[in-house]
Amino acid sequence: MEEKIVTIHNVSRSFGKHQVLKNISLEMKSGEIFGLLGPSGAGKTTIVKQLVGLDLPSEGEIYLFQEKMPNLKLIEKTGYMAQSDALYGELSAKENLEFFAALYGLKGAKRKKRIKVVMETVSLSEHINKLVSTYSGGMKRRLSLAIALLHQPQLLILDEPTVGIDPVLRKSIWNAFYELKEIGTTIIVTTHVMDEAEKCDRLGMIRDGRLIALGTPEELKNKTNSTSIEEAFLVYGGAGNENKRSSHSNSSANYS
Amino acid sequence: MRINALVIRILRQIIRDKRTMALLIFAPILVLSMLYLVFNGDDYIPKIGFVDIPEQIQDQLNLDDAEITQYDSIHQAKKALSNHELDAYFLFENQKPSVVLEGSDPSINGSVMKWMQTALKPLQQNAPQKEIAVDYLYGSSEMRQFDYIGPILLGFFIFFFVFLIAGVSFLRERTTGTLERLLSSPLRKWEIVMGYVIGFGIFTMIQATIIAWYSIYVLDMMMEGAFGYVLLITLLVSLTALTLGILLSSFANNELQMIQFIPLVIVPQVFFSGLFNLETVSSWLSWIGPITPLYYASEALRGVMIKGYGWDMIYKDLLILFGFSLLFMILNIAALRKYRKL
Numbered sequence: 001m002e003e004k005i006v007t008i009h010n011v012s013r014s015f016g017k018h019q020v021l022k023n024i025s026l027e028m029k030s031g032e033i034f035g036l037l038g039p040s041g042a043g044k045t046t047i048v049k050q051l052v053g054l055d056l057p058s059e060g061e062i063y064l065f066q067e068k069m070p071n072l073k074l075i076e077k078t079g080y081m082a083q084s085d086a087l088y089g090e091l092s093a094k095e096n097l098e099f100f101a102a103l104y105g106l107k108g109a110k111r112k113k114r115i116k117v118v119m120e121t122v123s124l125s126e127h128i129n130k131l132v133s134t135y136s137g138g139m140k141r142r143l144s145l146a147i148a149l150l151h152q153p154q155l156l157i158l159d160e161p162t163v164g165i166d167p168v169l170r171k172s173i174w175n176a177f178y179e180l181k182e183i184g185t186t187i188i189v190t191t192h193v194m195d196e197a198e199k200c201d202r203l204g205m206i207r208d209g210r211l212i213a214l215g216t217p218e219e220l221k222n223k224t225n226s227t228s229i230e231e232a233f234l235v236y237g238g239a240g241n242e243n244k245r246s247s248h249s250n251s252s253a254n255y256s
Numbered sequence: 257m258r259i260n261a262l263v264i265r266i267l268r269q270i271i272r273d274k275r276t277m278a279l280l281i282f283a284p285i286l287v288l289s290m291l292y293l294v295f296n297g298d299d300y301i302p303k304i305g306f307v308d309i310p311e312q313i314q315d316q317l318n319l320d321d322a323e324i325t326q327y328d329s330i331h332q333a334k335k336a337l338s339n340h341e342l343d344a345y346f347l348f349e350n351q352k353p354s355v356v357l358e359g360s361d362p363s364i365n366g367s368v369m370k371w372m373q374t375a376l377k378p379l380q381q382n383a384p385q386k387e388i389a390v391d392y393l394y395g396s397s398e399m400r401q402f403d404y405i406g407p408i409l410l411g412f413f414i415f416f417f418v419f420l421i422a423g424v425s426f427l428r429e430r431t432t433g434t435l436e437r438l439l440s441s442p443l444r445k446w447e448i449v450m451g452y453v454i455g456f457g458i459f460t461m462i463q464a465t466i467i468a469w470y471s472i473y474v475l476d477m478m479m480e481g482a483f484g485y486v487l488l489i490t491l492l493v494s495l496t497a498l499t500l501g502i503l504l505s506s507f508a509n510n511e512l513q514m515i516q517f518i519p520l521v522i523v524p525q526v527f528f529s530g531l532f533n534l535e536t537v538s539s540w541l542s543w544i545g546p547i548t549p550l551y552y553a554s555e556a557l558r559g560v561m562i563k564g565y566g567w568d569m570i571y572k573d574l575l576i577l578f579g580f581s582l583l584f585m586i587l588n589i590a591a592l593r594k595y596r597k598l
């Protein structure tokens with residue numbers, strides 16, 4: 001079970017002069033829920049896009065399933081949910097699902113069954129025949145998630161999957177994540193919601209394109225003498241803010 | 257399989273969007289109908305003067321649908337023509353039939369010429385070599401009629417609407433993020449382009465059939481050749497428009513910028529497609545025509561519809577149109593590299 005699924009090796013990415021990712025190295029193992037935590041503009045989406053092959057690093061390499069990206073075969077084993085919903089509004093939810101299912105080669109009875117299962121996971125079964133343009137923001141988010149789950153990928157990459165989803169549904173979605181984890185699926189979620197970060201097995205904290213901390217939520221809290229991830233994040237982030245090259249200070253836990 | 261999925265999705269989207277579908281089919285029909293009414297005022301009865309035409313010839317002619325006046329001399333007829341009492345007069349010069357038109361109104365010229373064709377048919381059966389000499393008092397033979405510009409307009413409207421709709425749908429795919437979503441799936445880049453080509457191809461085939469049918473059988477556009485060729489040409493026209501629209505959409509960031517391509521890409525093509533006499537185009541501009549797809553489309557359509565051309569006369573134009581589409585498709589696949597490097 002300790003197989004390396006994702007290896008990010010010294011990855012940097014620049015857009016013109018603007019360096020968005022700065023020498024990031026990370027590894028993720030199978031069956032782990034890995035959270036990428038960071039403020040807006042930190043570079044989370046940029047990392048995620050590198051992982052699904054939509055973008056290439058300026059420097060460094062990315063390996064999925066120990067094979068170098070980009071590679072179409074690896075893309076097939078990955079499920080991706082973008083930060084903005086990529087859905088066809090003029091089609092019904094069912095038609096959207098059928099379309100994406102077919103792209104991943106699902107057909108016939110298997111396709112029907114998977115569509116039913118994923119819609120139950122996100123509690124949208126009764127709205128399956130509605131046009132997506134009539135969906136609410138949270139419903140669209142859930143449908144995007146359902147689409148990412150369709151082909152039972154071994155690696156799920158979810159860019160802010162629970163934005164705009166109420167706590168009850170969020171809980172049930174996280175339960176679904178734990179179930180997937182049980183069957184060995186690796187899940188990468190980006191978030192800036194702190195309570196969600198606590199639910200991850202391991203966290204990578206990103207700030208200004210740099211990986212500023214890495215570890216389980218417990219480790220991060222202990223290292224910074226914090227009671228919550230939020231505090232821990234502020235400690236790491238605050239230290240980086242005051243003096244970009246300074247080592248992590250744990251003298252103060254009450255930045256705000 | 258994956259292309260199939262894409263084709264089905266595109267067709268579903270088009271069917272859902274009733275307004276766009278209506279635009280693609282009814283806008284060309286509407287505009288062509290208006291042009292038909294403008295150019296071919298309906299049932300205009302031409303006033304024709306006969307100058308000293310022998311009785312036995314007149315008996316052979318089909319004189320329905322025209323007001324005939326007899327004149328003894330050319331002089332009288334000419335006077336009547338310049339006073340607008342006549343639209344044209346008809347005489348025999350050295351045994352050759354010849355006609356002089358007033359000429360200032362293209363729609364009347366059209367009616368006169370049309371009438372002449374039916375009226376003189378019986379004569380030409382006896383002596384088919386006899387060319388009618390046509391002269392104009394005012395204006396000249398450059399006066400065009402609906403029959404003449406019709407084929408160009410047919411090609412143009414199909415090109416224009418398919419270009420716009422396909423460009424905008426692909427643009428939307430890009431701006432809503434679904435293109436990126438497609439590229440994060442196992443779908444190959446060429447499969448995306450093919451899916452679009454087939455999906456829109458099916459729809460534009462239906463569109464082109466309806467519009468061509470309407471133009472030819474309802475508006476009575478001149479049609480000397482085979483309907484099948486017209487369909488084949490319009491299909492290739494829409495293929496070119498589709499692939500060019502998709503290609504240019506990658507240089508636009510929103511729908512308005514897509515519209516900005518119309519004066520840049522579409523309108524100049526009209527100027528060089530034969531709507532205006534190409535011989536009079538300044539020579540330093542004349543190279544533009546042969547690099548525009550519509551130039552070949554018009555040539556082929558006019559060939560089939562007016563001159564009754566068959567395969568051997570139009571296949572070069574068709575090949576060039578196909579070449580344009582192929583080129584645009586390859587460029588499209590290359591343009592998608594911007595999003596995924598595989």
Ligand SMILES: Nc1ncnc2c1ncn2[C@@H]1O[C@H](COP(=O)(O)OP(=O)(O)OP(=O)(O)O)[C@@H](O)[C@H]1O
Nearest residue numbers: 015018020038039040041042043044045046047083
């Ligand atoms: N294509 C691009 N061209 C130029 N700059 C870009 C591009 N993509 C991202 N950036 C820049 O990279 C930085 C990080 O962006 P990114 O989208 O990765 O942030 P994020 O951590 O996902 O933020 P959020 O939580 O708001 O989604 C931003 O400053 C952004 O402006």
Ligand SMILES: [Mg+2]
Nearest residue numbers: 044045046083
């Ligand atoms: Mg983001």
